[in-house]
Amino acid sequence: MGSFHCFLAILGLVLLPALCTSQDTFTRSRATYYGSPDCYGNPTGACGYGEFGRTVNDGQVSAVARLYRNGTGCGGCYKVRCIYPPHCSNEGVNVVVTDYGEGDRTDFIFTPKAYGKLANSPASTEILFAYGVVDIEFRRIPCQYPTPNLVFKVHEHSKAPLYLAIVMQYVAGQNDITAVELWQEDCKEWRGMRRVFGAVWDTQSPPSGSIDMRFQVSGSAGVKWVQAPKAIPSDWKAGAAYTSDIQLT
Structure with a gap:
């Protein structure tokens, strides 16, 4: 396989999503992978993450179908292990959902970096890639990133002051963002x-000045609203990312 050295290089990398310490039940499914010239993710993925979706977790990311949940599943972290002894690693791989994709009865379509982590040795890596599709078991786990604070990225299609679209990055813990609101001062x-x-969330004619935001979080602690005062500055620009003081767990 021409990219085999790329697959081997991932074996010693440290995963960003935290290992799950609970005893939640694994779900059986299947996984495959998609072609990538550099083994990283897809910058045009259906979650709208752009370059973040290509490189987060060092490219150990996945497209999903059933778990996409109309976009709510974007950013979710999962532990996945294949079940083909003696080729599969006991640790498996921790991946971040960054795209939508349908396969042959699969729940995960990995980048080559993520798929290669399922194997327990270089020889087994080659065998799993030859299989193309493998039986796996998976469970949701909390995400944990080196950047602990939530980041508000202004989407590149935004156009001040008429149109604002945002993407939330580094949503830690086991949380889903289910609603976003802006404060309309007038x-x-x-x-x-x-x-x-x-x-990706958007609005026409966003408020002028700095923008106060709140968003609904659904996670292990239940459903709650989190406020982010002055989340977006008054001089916001398309493509810019603004780090908040908010840390989700």
Whole structure:
């Protein structure tokens, strides 16, 4: 296989999502992989993450279908292990969902970097790639990143002051963002943003000045609203990323 050295290089990498310490039950499924010239993710993935979706977790990411959940599943972290002894690693791989994709009765379509981590040796890596599709077991785990604070990325298609789209990055823990609202000062009310696709939320005619935001989080602690005052500065620019003081666990 021409890219075999790329697959071997991933065996010693440290995963960003944290290992799960609970005893949650694994679910059986199947996994495959998609071609990638550099073994990283897809910058045009259906979650709208762009370059973040290509390189987060050092490219150990996955497209999903059933787990995509109309975009709510974007950013979710999963532990996945294949079940083909003696070729499979006991640790498996921890991946971040960054794209939508359908396979042959598969729940995961990995990057080559992620798929190679399923194996327990270089020889087994080659065998698993030859299989193309493998039986696996998986469970959701909390995400944990070197960057502990939530980041608000202004989507490149935004155009001040008429149109604002945002993507939330580094959503830690085992959390889903299910709603986003902006404070409308003139009306003294919260105005909902629209989920465009994946993790991208937008609004026409965004508020002027710095933008206060709140978002609904669904996770292990239940459902709650989290407020982010001045989340987006008044001089925001398309493509810019703004780090908040918020840390989700």
